[in-house]
Amino acid sequence: xxxxxxxxxxxxxxxDKILSLIKLKNEHWKYPQEEHMRWFKExxxxxxxxxxxxxxxxxxxxxxxxxxxxxxxxxxVGIKGIGNVCVKKGHEGLGAGSFLLSAVxxxxxxxxxxxxxxxxxxxxxxxxx
Numbered sequence: 001x002x003x004x005x006x007x008x009x010x011x012x013x014x015x016d017k018i019l020s021l022i023k024l025k026n027e028h029w030k031y032p033q034e035e036h037m038r039w040f041k042e043x044x045x046x047x048x049x050x051x052x053x054x055x056x057x058x059x060x061x062x063x064x065x066x067x068x069x070x071x072x073x074x075x076x077v078g079i080k081g082i083g084n085v086c087v088k089k090g091h092e093g094l095g096a097g098s099f100l101l102s103a104v105x106x107x108x109x110x111x112x113x114x115x116x117x118x119x120x121x122x123x124x125x126x127x128x129x
Contacts, residue, residue: 004054005103011046021050021062028086049080051107053087053100060088061096065104065115080108083118 008017022036029036044064053061068081082104087096101117108115 002056005100006052006054007103007107008050008052009046010044010048010050013050017050017052020059021052024059024062024088025084025086027089049107051100051104053096053103055091058088060091061100062086063100063104065108066118068118070116077114080113080115081118082115085117 018037018040019033022033022040025036026033031039043066045067048067049065051061051063051065052059063085064083066081066083067078069076069078071077082101085097085100087100104115
């Protein structure tokens with residue numbers, strides 16, 4: 001088996017890549033393709049990054065890295081927000097999500113950038129354990 005990680009800027013994504021990530025996201029967030037595409041166009045910027053985990057040539061994991069900021073002690077700090085983490089049904093619980101996050105940690109560390117997972121309150125324990 002061959003595993004691989006691809007990290008691609010939004011402005012370098014092909015239409016096929018966008019459709020493949022939408023198909024994967026739809027396994028977890030059931031919306032029409034047009035709604036996923038609308039959300040993508042409204043919330044993803046051209047310099048954001050997309051991380052694809054492939055097994056052989058099949059997409060089994062995805063997340064995005066977006067520019068955002070936090071206010072800490074009255075100072076605005078720019079960071080990379082990590083979100084939309086999803087793993088293909090049937091591949092969950094095998095460490096694919098952790099592998100994706102490890103790749104992102106390496107990517108951000110190499111670029112000397114700070115990242116934070118953006119998630120719903122009920123998922124915080126999952127990401128911190």
